[in-house]
Amino acid sequence: MNVDHERAAPLTELRGARLSYAARGAGLFRPPRVQALVDIDLAIAPGETLGVVGESGCGKSTLARVLVGIEKPESGTVLHGGRDLWAMPADERRRTLGGGVGMVFQDAATALNRRLPVHRVLRDPLDVHRRGSGAQRDARVRELLGLVGLPSSVADALPGQLSGGQRQRVAIARALALEPALVIADEPTSALDVSVRAQILNLLLDLRERLGLAMVFVSHDIQTVRRMSDRVITMYLGRIVEEAPAERVTGHARHPYTRALFSATPGLLDPIEPIPLTGPPPSATRPPSGCPFRTRCWKADERCAESMPDFRDEPGETPDGHRFRCHHPVAASESTHQLVAQATAAQSTAAQDKERS
Numbered sequence: 001m002n003v004d005h006e007r008a009a010p011l012t013e014l015r016g017a018r019l020s021y022a023a024r025g026a027g028l029f030r031p032p033r034v035q036a037l038v039d040i041d042l043a044i045a046p047g048e049t050l051g052v053v054g055e056s057g058c059g060k061s062t063l064a065r066v067l068v069g070i071e072k073p074e075s076g077t078v079l080h081g082g083r084d085l086w087a088m089p090a091d092e093r094r095r096t097l098g099g100g101v102g103m104v105f106q107d108a109a110t111a112l113n114r115r116l117p118v119h120r121v122l123r124d125p126l127d128v129h130r131r132g133s134g135a136q137r138d139a140r141v142r143e144l145l146g147l148v149g150l151p152s153s154v155a156d157a158l159p160g161q162l163s164g165g166q167r168q169r170v171a172i173a174r175a176l177a178l179e180p181a182l183v184i185a186d187e188p189t190s191a192l193d194v195s196v197r198a199q200i201l202n203l204l205l206d207l208r209e210r211l212g213l214a215m216v217f218v219s220h221d222i223q224t225v226r227r228m229s230d231r232v233i234t235m236y237l238g239r240i241v242e243e244a245p246a247e248r249v250t251g252h253a254r255h256p257y258t259r260a261l262f263s264a265t266p267g268l269l270d271p272i273e274p275i276p277l278t279g280p281p282p283s284a285t286r287p288p289s290g291c292p293f294r295t296r297c298w299k300a301d302e303r304c305a306e307s308m309p310d311f312r313d314e315p316g317e318t319p320d321g322h323r324f325r326c327h328h329p330v331a332a333s334e335s336t337h338q339l340v341a342q343a344t345a346a347q348s349t350a351a352q353d354k355e356r357s
């Protein structure tokens with residue numbers, strides 16, 4: 001966190017990354033495709049935490065999988081340490097990923113091999129990547145258990161014999177085994193009891209500080225994402241629509257969707273109606289033309305139907321590192337109360353127009 005993120009060379013970068021899937025359950029003959037990632041540009045600096053927010057299905061986990069090299073984008077480039085991941089020979093790619101980036105999944109119960117005792121789970125990456133001697137690997141396993149606050153007595157337990165919180169600690173220890181500079185955490189607490197979520201979040205925060213880790217943090221709990229992160233990106237139907245410093249994202253975001261998302265989880269001290277959006281997200285296989293948010297946006301007009309706006313920033317008005325894709329951005333000074341009033345008025349005008357026609 002005390003690294004100068006602006007100037008440090010990125011650990012990992014995506015340039016123009018695109019990935020689509022054949023839609024699930026659509027049959028075998030020419031199924032429609034879901035655009036899960038569209039033209040993603042992103043850079044993660046050493047020591048920084050990047051938060052990712054957006055509704056279910058917007059592409060957060062796909063982004064995480066592409067960053068960690070589990071999936072290859074159809075086009076665009078993934079750079080690790082400035083080098084093109086998918087241009088490397090396979091063994092070099094494995095080495096680069098194994099030592100450079102660790103992943104913590106939502107559900108440790110399925111992510112860990114249930115037949116291996118904890119010490120084997122933790123030794124496995126050390127064996128695969130031939131790190132140190134046998135004795136050094138055993139010492140590292142003990143060190144990892146201590147790092148994540150587990151007693152050495154769990155070393156012989158099977159994952160199924162542990163509590164959910166302990167299992168997630170093992171998963172975190174495994175992600176750290178090869179001393180990566182970057183950890184990707186995709187919903188690391190959502191499968192856990194509410195009572196242990198805070199412990200796991202605190203563990204991640206503590207490890208980040210102690211080890212100087214960079215982190216990509218994905219969660220539905222967007223207030224937690226904001227608190228954990230230096231920078232937050234908002235995704236909508238596979239696109240990044242805004243990237244903002246975390247301290248600005250709640251009250252000073254410029255994209256209408258970011259403001260609507262954060263208005264839906266107000267602080268307890270300032271209860272407020274959320275900004276109303278029109279309808280559910282559109283089908284990911286047939287996104288609207290132009291700006292894909294236009295079918296739900298209270299500021300949409302013909303221009304929004306014609307073209308997807310490019311990223312813009314406004315030097316002087318928005319700080320460095322804040323960029324957004326919108327033809328009619330919210331003014332940084334507009335309050336959530338004002339936006340609720342605008343959106344409500346736009347919806348009642350639309351309803352009247354519909355009645356008349």
Ligand SMILES: Nc1ncnc2c1ncn2[C@@H]1O[C@H](COP(=O)(O)OP(=O)(O)OP(=O)(O)O)[C@@H](O)[C@H]1O
Nearest residue numbers: 021022024034036055056057058059060061062284
């Ligand atoms: N293996 C797959 N096959 C087909 N479609 C997929 C696959 N994985 C993801 N998708 C689709 O790609 C889109 C993005 O999915 P993704 O899991 O990345 O979203 P998400 O933001 O992580 O959602 P959630 O918040 O529910 O975890 C969705 O429309 C999803 O249905």
Ligand code: SF4
Nearest residue numbers: 291294297304326327
């Ligand atoms: S481009 Fe138009 S539709 Fe898209 S978010 Fe901005 S105002 Fe709304």
Ligand SMILES: [Mg+2]
Nearest residue numbers: 060061062186
């Ligand atoms: Mg997901």
